[in-house]
Amino acid sequence: MSKKYIVTLLIISCCCFNVLAQSPIQLHQYPQRFFRYPLDLPPSTAGSFGELRGAHFHSGLDFKTNQTTGYPVYAAYDGYVSRLRIQFGGFGHAIYITHPNGYTTVYGHVKTFTPAMEKLIRDEQYKQQSFEVDFKLDPLQMLVCQGDVIAMSGNEGASAGPHLHFEIRDTQTEETVNPQLFGLTIPDKIPPxxxxxxxxxxxxxxxxxxxxxxxxxxxxxxxxxxxxxxxxxxxxxxxxxxxxxxxxxxxxxxxxxxxxxxxxxxxxxxxxxxxxxxxxxxxxxxxxxxxxxxxxxxxxxxxxxxxxxxxxxxxxxxxxxxxxxxxxxxxxxxxxxxxxxxxxxxxxxxxxxxxGRVEANAQVFKAAGNLFHYDKVNEFNSDKVKVQVKPGNLYDDLNFTYAVLPRRPGAFSATYAIHNRFTPIHDNYDLWIKPDSSIGKFADKAVIVSTEGAMAVGTFQDGYIKAQPHTFGDFFIKIDTVPPTIVPANIKDGANLASAKGIYFRIGDNLSGIKTYMGKIDGKWVLMEWDFKTKVLRYSFNADIAPGKHIFELTVTDYKNNSKNFTATFTR
Known part of the structure; x- marks a missing residue:
């Protein structure tokens, strides 16, 4: 009986395994001696599970790869590839493998996939006409065995250096679990x-x-x-x-x-x-x-x-x-x-x-301004501003404050102090700001900007610009009528690219941010990849581009629908 067939039987039956070992501070038990390390390197980490990161707890282990890329990445256990993802930031390139013991492993920042995965990804990118794709696979579509090479380690996405981000998730709840509780330990004799x-x-x-x-x-x-x-x-x-x-x-x-x-x-x-x-x-x-x-x-x-x-x-x-x-x-x-x-x-x-000793009658808190409750819908209204914070977005009651500040140059409203930046928001809240009457035909180009540099794309609604910021702070209205920038690196009209490996650009936007980009050669969509670190947008030549003269077109659009076009002929 082949091992692949055994894996199939395991997936279909969804076997449950005994669990061993329990940490002193641990509410659940986890299977031991099932998962292997995803690399054949002495286990060493640059990041631990749950450590403090900007705006999130770290969701896995960051295995070191000797500050380089290209190490084989192995399936931690038998299962099937259940999801493939390509994104501009985040994990960059990621593989998800679902296992019959109730867990899913995740491998992030990889450089390349197996040829079979690469084909699935390319097919999906051309189907969606998008570099960024995130799609699921059927349980029997791509089976893997423990120890199969599934990728090469890399540095893709929002990675600060070459490493492999590895997670173990509860397949049913999608919670991420500390991998070291499964026995994938890191040598450690040093107390905190x-x-x-x-x-x-x-x-x-x-x-x-x-x-x-x-x-x-x-x-x-x-x-x-x-x-x-x-x-x-x-x-x-x-x-x-x-x-x-x-x-x-x-x-x-x-x-x-x-x-x-x-x-x-x-x-x-x-x-x-x-x-x-x-x-x-x-x-x-x-x-x-x-x-x-x-x-x-x-x-x-x-x-x-x-x-x-x-x-x-x-x-x-x-x-x-x-x-x-x-x-x-x-x-x-x-x-x-x-x-x-x-x-x-x-x-x-x-x-x-x-x-010390205190009086039995404790002083009751009284808000100096508007008291917002963490577990209720909270609203504030003035003649120019409306704020609504839904339950679940505050961590404690809040003495909400508001002030009108001087207008900034180029703004289409005064600056409004919506509480302050020292109180976090869990997700977002609704903010409406009434623009000056001079905004006129530019209302659909309006964005709400904070003095800290954060930007929330707004929509014109009942005389207000409405947005959903993720922070409190000082906000005002600006308009975005400037299209994105396109700076070609190796192409111009009439260029000879016979020896070039691809076509390269730098693209950017001054305010609302890049929403879409689309490249075409001879009128047909082509895959262009935007690198998170270098911000270089590239097209890599393949066999589909025959020798001869061709027309390349690139359109970049921001979130306020300002577009920039670039067109050039080239020869292969």
């Missing part, structure tokens, strides 16, 4: 490092940039840490704690993320964070986990050890009162941090806290 702790005086108020906070330096090594300035902390009322911490493995100098953190009061655990698994619609909640205002102000990464009420993410397996501690008994208490990596290496830090 703790560099500072944070103390937040909450006292019943929503968390914001105005929350009183203090940061204390930490010293120590080899898992044992203490305050750089030994002291008993005098704290009263509702207090939240935080810390700055990173981790390293034994085989890489990279500073990665921790696996878990527990906060204990007098030996009792009141808060737990563990990067076991999470859903992709939750990953932006990293901005609820970190001290987002502090990051915006100072670029300091502080991980809060208390949970905001609007944060819905599965990385908090346990807490008491969301990790917020009330000090009001006049006693001395031990506050212990227990920080671990996934290998179990542990670092600890103990704070001594002298609790």
């Amino acid at each position: 490092a703790i560099t500072s702790v944070g103390i937040y005086h909450l006292d019943g108020n929503p968390f914001s940039e105005k929350t009183p906070r203090q940061f204390l330096a930490v010293t120590g090594s080899n898992g044992s840490y203490r305050l750089a300035k030994p002291q008993i902390l005098n704290l009263t009322g509702q207090i939240g704690f935080g810390l700055s911490t990173t981790d390293m493995t034994s085989v890489s100098p990279n500073h990665n993320g921790i696996y878990s953190c527990e906060l204990k009061i007098d030996g009792k655990t009141v808060y737990t964070f563990a990067v076991e698994r999470f859903a992709f619609d939750q990953t932006h909640a990293i901005n609820a986990y970190i001290d987002y205002p502090e990051l915006m102000k100072t670029r300091r990464w502080v991980q809060k050890c208390f949970i905001l009420p609007g944060s819905k993410i599965s990385l908090y397996p346990q807490s008491v009162n969301r990790g917020i501690i009330t000090f009001n008994d006049g006693e001395v208490h031990d506050v212990d941090y227990v920080v671990k990596d996934v290998a179990g290496n542990t670092s600890t830090l103990t704070l001594k806290v002298k609790s």
Whole structure:
């Protein structure tokens, strides 16, 4: 019986396997000794699962490839190729393999695929007439066995250097799971490092940039840490704690993320964070986990050890009162941090806290402006601006503020301060700004721009420009009537390209961004690939272009439908 046939039987029957081994802070068990490493290199990572990235938790392991490309990438287990994806940024080139044990593995930033995959991708690109494609395959369309070469490692998409991004996802829920919990471990005997702790005086108020906070330096090594300035902390009322911490493995100098953190009061655990698994619609909640205002102000990464009420993410397996501690008994208490990596290496830090006494009647928070609730629809209206924030987009109640600021040169409205940039938004919100009457025929070219440089493409609606920004900040209206730019690198009218491997351009746009690009040779659509890093748009010659004279056409369009055309004849 062939191995491919056995794989087919496994897929059809969807067998379930026994699970072994359970981490101390782990809600689920995972199959062991099934998945192999996706590379035949000593396992070393540049990025850990769940580590802190800009606006998201890292969703896999970044396996190092000796700072180069072209290493064989292997199927981690038997299964079938269930999805192929090509995108401008992100993973660039990615393969998804679904396995009969209930999990799907993902391989990102690869350079090239197998010839069979390459053909499927090219066929789909020409069918959709798009470089970017994302499509699923039938279960029996492309079977693979554990150890089959499925790709060559690369540096495609939004990658900071050559490596293989590897994930294991729950096929049913599509949650991504820490691969090291399946036994794909990285040599590690180094405990996490703790560099500072944070103390937040909450006292019943929503968390914001105005929350009183203090940061204390930490010293120590080899898992044992203490305050750089030994002291008993005098704290009263509702207090939240935080810390700055990173981790390293034994085989890489990279500073990665921790696996878990527990906060204990007098030996009792009141808060737990563990990067076991999470859903992709939750990953932006990293901005609820970190001290987002502090990051915006100072670029300091502080991980809060208390949970905001609007944060819905599965990385908090346990807490008491969301990790917020009330000090009001006049006693001395031990506050212990227990920080671990996934290998179990542990670092600890103990704070001594002298609790004060507070009145039984705590002060009730009263908003100075408009009180927005994290779990309700919130609206604000003025004669020029409307704001609506739907439930699930705030992590805590908000004292919403608004102001009218001076007009900027070239703007078609005043500048409006829509709260401030120190409060994160989970997804987006609705913003309407009324333009000046002078906008006239340019209303359909209007965009809403922030003074920080963010841009939200707007639509004209009932006298307003409506957009859905992803951040609060200072916004105003501009118009985009300027078409994209096209700068040819190796072609001009009458060019001889007989020895050229392709045709190359640099394209760009000044405001709303490039929406589409389309290349044609002799009136027929051709595949053009836009590189995320170099921003070079290229067409690679193939056998379809016969010797002789041809006409090349390129049209680039932005999100406000301004278009730029380029046409040239060339000879092969």
